[in-house]
Amino acid sequence: MKRKLIAAIGVAGMMVSIAACGGSSSDDDGGKKAGADGFKGQTLTVWTMSGSNPDGWTKTVTEEFEKKTQAKLKIEVQAWNGIQQKVTTALSESNPPDVLEIGNTQTPAYAKTGGLAELGDLKKEIGGAWPDAINAPSVFDGKQYALPWYFGNRVVMYNKKVFKDAGITETPKTRAELFKAFDAIKAKGDAEPIYLPGQNWYFFDGLLVGQGVEPVKKEGDKYVSNMADPKVAAAMDVYKQYQSYSKAPKDKDEATPQQADVFANGKTGAIIAMGYEAGTAIKANPKIKDDIGFFTIPGETADKPEGVFLGGSNFAVAAGSKKQDLAKEFLKIALSEANDGALVKEAGWTPKSEAMQKYAVGQPAAEAAGPAAIKSGGTTPLIAEWAPVENPPNPIKTYMTLVLQGKSPADAAKQVEGELNKRLAQKQ
Template sequence: MKLSKVLVPLLSVLLLAGLFAGCAPKGSDAPAASSDPKDVEGEITVITQRTDIVDTVFQDYAKEFNKLYPNVKINFQALADYESQIKIRMGTRDYGDVLLIPTSIPIAELPDFFEPLGTYEEMKSKYTGIEERMVEGNVYGIPVAMTYSGVIYNKKVFKDAGITQLPKTPDQFLKALQQIKDKTKAVPLFTNYASGWALTQWEADLATVAGTKEYVNVTQPNTDDNFTKGQPHYELYKIMYDAAKNGLIEKDPTTTDWETSKADLAQGKIGTMVLGSWAIDQIKSTATNKDDIGFMPFPTNASKVLVPLAGDYNLGINVNSENKAAARAWVDWFTEKSNYAVEQAGSISPLQGAKLPEILKQYGEQGAVFETLTPSPKGQEGIVDKIDKKGEIGLWQPDFKKRIIEAAVGNRPESYDTIMKDLNDAWVKARAEVAAKEAK
């Protein structure tokens, strides 16, 4: 089971855009919970992707919630393939009352499906990350957690391989992976190729490679050199390519299994995986010694080590809900009272002022910085998404990552530079077309 905002849709985004257009009416502001919780009543359905805890932890949440809101009945539904299943349901009006906003829905279309929760100005002093799901100053989602991305590793494997200092640069990281291969029986870097979605986790580390929080939303959409040598995207995926080419990944990537890989990392059969913080506790839960599981920032040559904080899935309210007050009560309680972000997502609460988890403190002491990405400038909201979709590049899809691995292991007759050139050509063309359209 996976928890991440970057779950990859299994249906074409372009086709879905047509499916979504005009199929749901816009709504008005979702009402805030009554000052007297007993006045809030109704039955709501909350849809989650947490198939692993929907019958346990979420039931406990409901009991605690009902102590405050006794007249609200909550039904939970968990979807194993959340993105594709929820988007099919969103072709109708019946997609629950509270749900996680699918990551592939264009930002501009959020008002067609979700209730505004308030203005950014009203909510920014309380929540972090809400600008990610904002349209014209209105917020449509609240992150269930603020996640960070990097490399989850097994400390014992590193020790057995003779790695005494954690690698900081790409060259140091690849050297460490080679040591694991030479001195242990563990798989140095497990890609989880077969899952598809796991490969998209690498994209979350783009800002770390760039070394600046402005790169993703400010610099990237304004450059024609997105995948050229020396640029963050090129350097990011070169690590993936080199690791695969040098035999430092799983022997048969096409047969990987996510659930098995978590246990294998926990038990020292795998050295590293590139994932978000949401996976840390899931991996620890299968470890004999939980202290064996560690986290390190993604390798970078940047002068500043930036660990970007990003919103995980965002909770939103169905614009068609008939019990919006009850739905809003659940959203507020869940984000403010459940402690889900820390206890179940292994991450950071979206509430302003939340403390860094213990696993990150050592990096703070070493000078690493933890910051949210700079939002797009006014007038360029969602521009990266538009270019990505127009060029069919798939920044948050697995296709070109699989292509990189296949080329590296010899299953495709092309070089890394060829792949990067194809991606950059598509980016340049799409960027020009989007700019021309925006200028009209």
């Protein structure tokens, strides 16, 4: 299944107030009994999303969990469509799933309701090597409410033949070198240097991360637009430079049409893509398979890659689960370095740390994604108020199109400010 690694899908319907319940330790509620068979006869229910848990990883984790705990593991795969309301409802009930996969930047909204258990001690035990940027989406109000499971970030997916025909023999290591390569492809005249539509919002969010700025700011006790910040304009200027090499529409995103399908025509030098988009391109044109390559999105200097948006999923434990001790045993196994590494190998996700880069060998997209994620990764604003902002039509996408169509960043920011503030003020 083609898998969209996009977090922060709208959760505006999240209005249920959920009372947090701590795990108990009695024999019949999932608390661990004394002895090696403390969990024998119990069943742990885990919700994962369609396309998230590949067969090899699932088999290994299930076997390890059941052997160690003598309990049964029941993984229930959920559809992405309508999942926010389904999770919200489940967390409000007396018998929720014990462990849930949730989009990484959705975590604050769920945590705010009181529906997630705190996992600070468990994070210290198994996640000491995770960089702050990777762990940050699991934290809300200073407390650990989830643990990072997997994530991915964008890389430059390029056509080796197009680059070679333009005389480019080495992959660019700086933004200036990349633009020089685009100039060479443009001068050659046989291909479009890059296909980049005007509303590739997650690439733009990475540029915001690179500039050290967020699209919102806090004023008093509320969040408001920060689109007029000069650093936002600077990020948009970089985007504009990229987009100047493209004939893509300025008012569409990378899914309209699917940019991988455009890349498949063999007349496109590069796209800013997730690794899985190579499969989409190959499906559209099998002949292009050997021409596809990847490299890290270069930054201003060679020592620091461009900022990237880290989209992915966390594992969380329901505060209402009566099997929290057993849930933690599952997380220790599921998030062990060996099983995290197996997930990188099998699914091509980005390694969580420098030490885990070894698991990306043989996964070209993951190899290219790792350096930027570890050195320059970030997310959308990690606030519960963020969720409605990205509901279509996303006002930040509107801002991008306005600037690309000729408006000044200041005027574009002013034009979208009212709608952005309105969304930030929606009740959660």
